[in-house]
Amino acid sequence: MTIDFKDKVAIVTGAGGGLGREYALELAKRGAKVVVNDLGGTRDGTGHSDAALKVVEEIEAAGGTAMSNGSSVTEYDQMEKMVADAKQKWGGVHILINNAGVLRDKTYAKMSPEDFEFVLKVHLTGSAFATKACWETMREQAYGRILMTASSTGLFGNFGQANYGAAKLGLAGLTKTLQLEGAKYNIRVNTLSPVAGTRMTEDLFPEEAFKLFDPVNVVPAALFLVSEDSPTNAIVGAGAGGYHSAWVMMNDAVWLKEEERTVEGFAANWEEISAQNNLRAPNSGSEQSGAILTAMQKVLGKDAAPSSARG
Numbered sequence: 001m002t003i004d005f006k007d008k009v010a011i012v013t014g015a016g017g018g019l020g021r022e023y024a025l026e027l028a029k030r031g032a033k034v035v036v037n038d039l040g041g042t043r044d045g046t047g048h049s050d051a052a053l054k055v056v057e058e059i060e061a062a063g064g065t066a067m068s069n070g071s072s073v074t075e076y077d078q079m080e081k082m083v084a085d086a087k088q089k090w091g092g093v094h095i096l097i098n099n100a101g102v103l104r105d106k107t108y109a110k111m112s113p114e115d116f117e118f119v120l121k122v123h124l125t126g127s128a129f130a131t132k133a134c135w136e137t138m139r140e141q142a143y144g145r146i147l148m149t150a151s152s153t154g155l156f157g158n159f160g161q162a163n164y165g166a167a168k169l170g171l172a173g174l175t176k177t178l179q180l181e182g183a184k185y186n187i188r189v190n191t192l193s194p195v196a197g198t199r200m201t202e203d204l205f206p207e208e209a210f211k212l213f214d215p216v217n218v219v220p221a222a223l224f225l226v227s228e229d230s231p232t233n234a235i236v237g238a239g240a241g242g243y244h245s246a247w248v249m250m251n252d253a254v255w256l257k258e259e260e261r262t263v264e265g266f267a268a269n270w271e272e273i274s275a276q277n278n279l280r281a282p283n284s285g286s287e288q289s290g291a292i293l294t295a296m297q298k299v300l301g302k303d304a305a306p307s308s309a310r311g
């Protein structure tokens with residue numbers, strides 16, 4: 001079965017190079033009309049260039065349809081205009097890949113508050129702004145596929161990337177609530193955690209690894225996650241031809257007797273509380289509370305349930 005994107009309008013942010021460019025080229029090859037957004041700055045987010053325009057020329061030379069957009073994802077009015085332009089030209093917006101990103105790595109001890117805030121602004125606020133600008137259109141169309149770009153740093157941590165990691169895990173969190181709010185409108189939201197040899201990683205990977213981590217290997221995962229039959233609320237890792245899923249999981253609650261509910265009682269039970277046993281991945285926060293409620297009913301009997309399990 002061929003997966004195509006005919007009659008779909010897709011926006012890819014940060015598509016002037018690296019992973020975003022590959023997504024844009026493949027979406028266009030498979031029939032989508034593509035908005036190639038990119039500010040065209042340096043890796044740390046300074047400056048401008050016509051990077052987006054060059055990718056549009058590439059797409060058009062290959063027979064595809066695209067328009068360039070040189071605005072910054074951090075400016076909400078510019079994101080609204082980008083969506084309005086796409087709608088005016090092509091009648092809608094069906095796919096959004098939030099991919100734009102910058103790096104300002106430093107150990108936390110040396111990281112300035114400005115560098116913390118800027119990285120959050122581009123990745124987290126930028127993705128939220130681009131998404132917000134598309135949201136109403138997708139609700140009206142009863143169709144939307146949105147991909148957030150997280151990272152292993154966000155999901156698991158990495159030395160020297162506190163700003164980047166905080167933003168990236170925030171994007172997985174944004175996915176989790178938007179997929180709930182979008183479900184009724186056929187809007188599906190997923191998170192991708194890529195690994196690729198791009199300018200973002202050029203001084204981190206040795207040359208051989210750089211080749212192995214060709215960004216084209218991430219494209220299958222990204223495009224499936226914005227396709228008609230995509231899942232929702234998935235967190236998918238992709239790099240060098242390896243693909244996996246990740247979850248935010250919880251174990252079963254340990255029920256402490258009233259007299260054990262002290263700091264010392266908690267400490268005495270820490271091994272069991274922190275054991276990776278019977279893990280499951282709730283689909284929403286209320287499922288977490290629900291699981292606690294069910295377990296509580298089992299342990300204490302039906303009448304012991306609290307009146308509210310939200311939190």
Ligand code: NAI
Nearest residue numbers: 014018019039040041072073099100101151195196198200
């Ligand atoms: P890249 O540096 O080639 O691409 C990022 C693009 O975003 C650049 O073209 C840049 O001009 C654009 N951009 C930056 N600020 C912008 C803004 N305010 N508005 C619009 N565009 C802006 O890097 P790469 O590797 O292709 O990164 C793509 C995404 O994948 C990023 O979100 C990155 O954090 C993420 N990622 C990449 C990994 C890798 O191994 N390359 C690992 C994990 C995540």
